[in-house]
Amino acid sequence: MPLHLETPLLESRPLSQASGRSIWLKMDALQPPGSFKIRGIGAACEHPARNGKQRFVSSSGGNAGIAVAYAGRRLSIPVSVFVPETTTDRAKALIRQEGAEVFVHGASWQEANERALQAIDAETAFIHPFDDPLLWTGHATMIDEVVRAGVQFDAVVLSVGGGGLLAGVSEGLDRNGLQHVPIIAAETDGAASLAAAVTSGKPVELPAITSIATSLGARKVAERAFEITQNRPVDSIVVSDRAAVDACLRFLDDHRVLVEPACGAALAVAYTHADRLAHFERVLIIACGGATATLAQLQAWQAS
Template identity: 30%
Template sequence: MSSLTLADVYRARQRLAGRVAPTPLVASASLTERSGVPVYLKLETVQPTGSFKLRGATNALAQLAQEGVRRVVTASTGNHGRALAYAAHALGIEAAVCMSALVPQNKVRAVAALGARIVIAGHSQDDAQIEAQRLVRKEGYAFVPPFDDARVIAGQATIGLEILEALPDAATLIVPLSGGGLFSGVAFAAKAIRPDVTMIGVSMARGAAMHASLAAGKPVPVDELETLADSLGGGIGLDNRHTFAMTRALIDDVVLLDEASIARGIVHAYREERLVVEGAAAVGIAALLDGRIGHIERQADSSDTAGPIVVVLSGANIDMAQHLRIISDN
């Protein structure tokens, strides 16, 4: 597993101070009523770039800037690229972002608007990764991984610190699961503070690479398919150094959702919580709506309190025309 320490996470929070503000933890009356235990939402949707990715990107670039690095490149399904471009602009660093043709155009435009060089390569996150590595070799960029990097993980882990400081008795954290940077970071910090906290990872059924890798016992390739949870797409890297081992050690359960469930999560967030969220952020809400969180089901046979629950809402960067169609159709 990674050599990441809790001290690294606290140092990351110091680097983020003045650059990335803590996000709200708000009670959800509707989900509390449905679940029978207190439910809170961690609103990473309010970040300036619309997702949690700003934490990891800022932590990584702040350290690279101190080392004299002036050009960085990454591969992204959209949100990490946007965060990297934002952080690079703030630090006066040149940024290039490689994305596949599957990345929604609203996310491509958002990255370009922040001044980053855009490179479209292939039809998968793996294709974008290959192109990013070519730029490292041929043009001298420094590569900033979207998730499998200790600096990036430490930045995302600051979410776990904020949750446990605001809600020390949190019993279950529900976190979107993709490459594992968000999940492993939040789980690492949370379990370092509260070893008994339950960590649930949620993903889409279509192309869930981390789930397939956990089942296989090693990183495996998975076809990247179109999904409402597009930010959760892509592989975890066959040479994964950090997030696979960390996720395997820290995860308590994985929930996979079909597309209809993800759509219901988006609709619920909008109609009941007054929040616009992308599909990847809606998966935690959807898992609760579907009754897929195990300890809630066990509550019927026990008088023990099974909460509070915290759902991490990872991002708001959904194409608004798509959002309107989903809301109208449901």
Template identity: 30%
Template sequence: MLCDYLVQILTARVYDVAQETPLEYSSNLSARLNNKLLLKREDMQSVFSFKLRGAYNKMVELPPEILAQGVIAASAGNHAQGVALGASYLGTTAIIVMPVTTPQVKVDAVKARGGQVILHGDTYDDACAYARQLEAEKGLTFIHPFDDPLVIAGQGTIGMEILRQYQQPIHAIFVAIGGGGLISGIAAYVKRLRPEIKIIGVEPVDADAMNQSLKAGKRVRLSQVGLFADGVAVREVGEETFYLCQEYVDEIILVNTDDTCAAIKDVFEDTRSILEPAGALAIAGAKAYVEREKIEGETLLAVACGANMNFDRLRFVAERAELGERREAIFAVAIPEGAGSLRKFCECLGRRNLTEFNYRIADQKEAHIFVGVQIQNRADAAKMVQTFENCGFPTLDLTDDELTKMHLRHMVGGHSPLAENEQLYRFEFPERPGALMQFFGSMSHNWNISLFHYRNNGSDYGRIVLGMQVPPDDMEKWQAFLDTLDYPYWNENNNPAYKLFLA
């Protein structure tokens, strides 16, 4: 199998449509990490992603009579553009089934390259099932985004270019994983010629199908996946890619949304280019690896694999990047309610830069302050907690609390004596037209909403925090309502930030 892949990668026909992308030195990140970090700039392809390599290599190998009947694909966007471009170049037609959560920039790009777009389902898997149905009905050829040897070989040409472009020692290559086609192709080539180089996959914590599969020793299908990094939002990895990752991938690192947003900012500061979340995963993984291993002076390489970013998501990215860079901490601080207390707190802060400061009287004895502060690192945040405590101010570090980051920082100061029997829950659902009204329509009209906050972040999940006044006798009905939902929810009634600022 290995020799087959080596030959297939060396003979892959990708350069009719793809270019050999540069391997660029990331000066700012290298200085911060005390290691040499190189970026493989696949975001500079004509479709702003590596995906056209594998898609075209598969299509160009089809018999002419099969190719003439047309092709079909399912994709969250980047593979779709590669298929559309390849079909146009080869003179055939392409139907692309995309999830309704796909960023509009990717939908428009597919249409601009001549692809016929059908929006169906909330995830890649939904879109894939429908594409397979149309494949049979219309007699088309399905171009798989990752689980096909020719697609894998096309992506593997990136590994071939890396070893040709940089012949000095490399400690590790970091690669984002969705279905596994990209890392499989790179690993199959690199491990054959340079087995000492570590191949490290990077997945989001809420879409880690390959990580869970490798741990289980078999393919694991996730019940749901987070959609922030929509390009890797895959519930189940491929059979072939799973086999190759078992053989050649050294480890997988998981990163969260904040880490990914910070990596997007890092690459922008070095290159003035804006990667999409999936495109920045490898950089986030490299940073996490350096922090964990405490290595210095090594050469690390990260594949910047895509840049199809919706502009309206940048606000969210900028907001969360500071947290991901460990440059902002969020605290809830209790101070005595009395003259001079606020001044004493400010003196305790010293010359720290504030990013946020919210204050509202809570009762006659104690006030709670919600404050964001610029920090150098997470250790610095811990020192700040100790400083506040030494000044006599009980402090709660909320930096890693998702409810705080998504909602409460926009809502603090909302105590209400009227909110009797309040139940506080967080919900996520795929962002699509009518989703919010569908959510409301499923509730009982006998319950009163006492608190509500909703955030829409482009193609990410819609996020809601809901306070509902549910009488004790109705708790069984409330739980029955929750059990009917098709999307995840979290009980936040015991969240300490909620108790301080809203309960």
């Protein structure tokens, strides 16, 4: 039995009116751990569990760690999550709430990931937060669900951090005969590793993550994510932190669901960058969620 839920697919009147397009939302913010991450991470955890692994180790800026911790609790397997110093206290508390250990190491996800890899032994499975084919196949199920619901769309908008969601949506489109459907890949300024890769013609490492959207904080996007930009229509768009935060608060008013700025980047495309949707009639937005920001934190960011 999968560890993720089939999430609602909603037509958004507020986002449709804001953008002048028909906007549909895949509401993965409603997954039990708070984000889409459990789709792929659930699949990536079930596989080693069936093969006798006794412990999970992962690295995360927040939401992937929460998802691994949730999966470990459901599978009765202990979990250790290594997070960078930028990880919010709320994210660490949510990981611990699921019964996992939290270790803080390094200034960015890369440093935390290097430390996590040192903690692996023969009985341990390492669960990567975004760069694993098992993850991508799990994330692709969201497109399966949309297609099964009979909703047609001519573009998909999603947020990009390390690129796992992009890889999963691409796989989901491919296996449903939708290779031609463009993907609009949104990032925040200061965490735009995909945009940097597209500009450079190869994945490059950002010197630092300066965006408040720390869940998008992979300084180098996965090779698979960059490959997708070379092989299918992908429009890379970078939004400001302010636009992402404003989108989160508008979305809370419009749909009564709190998401974090990592998700707000995708929502901001419809709210404030609708010109990028001008060639499309019906747009699917992945409301990927994120559990690591509170309303008070969003309001503080907006006021700063």
